[in-house]
Amino acid sequence: MPVTLHKVFDLHHQYGNLVRLYVGPMLLVMVAHPDDVRHILLTSKLVDRGTIVTNLLRPFAGVGLINIDARRWKLHRKLINPTFHSELLEGYLEAFHDGGLFVSERLARARGAATDVHPPVLSAAIHNFCSTIIGMNHDLIPDGMAGEELSAAVNDGLSTVQVMNLLVAGTETVSVTVGYALTLLALHPEWQDAAHQELKDVFGEGDDYLRAPSLADLGRLRVLESIIKETLRLFPTVPILPRVATEDLWLSGGSPASVLVPKGALLFVMPFLTHRLPQFFPDPQRFDPSRFLEDRVGKEHTCSYLPFGLGARNCVGYQYSRLELKVYLADILRRFRFLPCSRREDLENCALSLSLNPIKPIRVSCMPLGGPST
């Protein structure tokens, strides 16, 4: 009985921007409106995710930054921040490019058959996690090792040094996002054409076309950037931001009257609800990356878009994953055209857990575009 996206949309449709539920004796409040998001994440600076979340994650992700208790969290966050310093990120580009090539090589093997892109992207993201964040030498990973074997070996190793938690946060999210982005592009060929055209403009059409992307190249990929942002608007891969109300709070759901949420309640901020409010994103169900191409002056709310969270406990890997996603997609899209094998309804049919999980694997067909390395 997974809790699905549909179920939550139904509750939102029926009850509005604040929904009260009881889980046993515990009061749980679902939050959608950006005024309340601001109040919870920025004004009140709530950082405690609660024992339920800590305990749910513990069996498969150990204890780490995501689910550490609020008391110890500040010190751990301070210690981990330098790993993601923006000056280090440029040094990760080459590794991300190797990841993009690995995925492209795996996709080419499918020879146009319907393919789930999630497994090869997850393998690439795990490789990249090891070579960048852990600083593990590539040569330590035997060439012929199967993806599943590698995942199991990495799991064993990392759980012993307690970074398992970071690995779960940093690899599944990226691979699910790449799967959604490529499927949305397959379903919207006009945006796929726009991305291909931009890649030609930036990388040229000669022998150099398939080169490793530099930071300057990536900065020029504005269409691709907008495609990633729009993908994360519709499908923010971390679907729930849990917070314990450590004080009484007045929330409004965007209406003039406020209601009291008592201290101790568990708040679920749900970005996919916020991202589909029509007053902030007109025609919200439509995949339309141009929302992020145009300058949206004053219309939007500062807290209406939060795929990486907001405030002190936002995503520590925000810059890292933006770069990784862009390199993977730039590498893959220069080598393939994608045709749809799943429908938009299949994308919406997903379960809520640590990340969004499509209930049926989403598939695309990858047609090589020709050229030396495809």
Ligand code: HEM
């Ligand atoms: C598409 C990619 C990603 C998305 C959409 C994403 C999203 C998020 C969100 C929304 C949060 C905040 C949750 C909350 O407020 O309760 C978060 C936290 C976190 N993310 Fe990410 N993330 C991504 C990639 C990554 C990567 C690549 C890493 C690390 C390599 C990472 C590590 C973390 C960690 C450790 C936290 C917990 C931070 C804390 O509690 O202080 N994430 N992520």
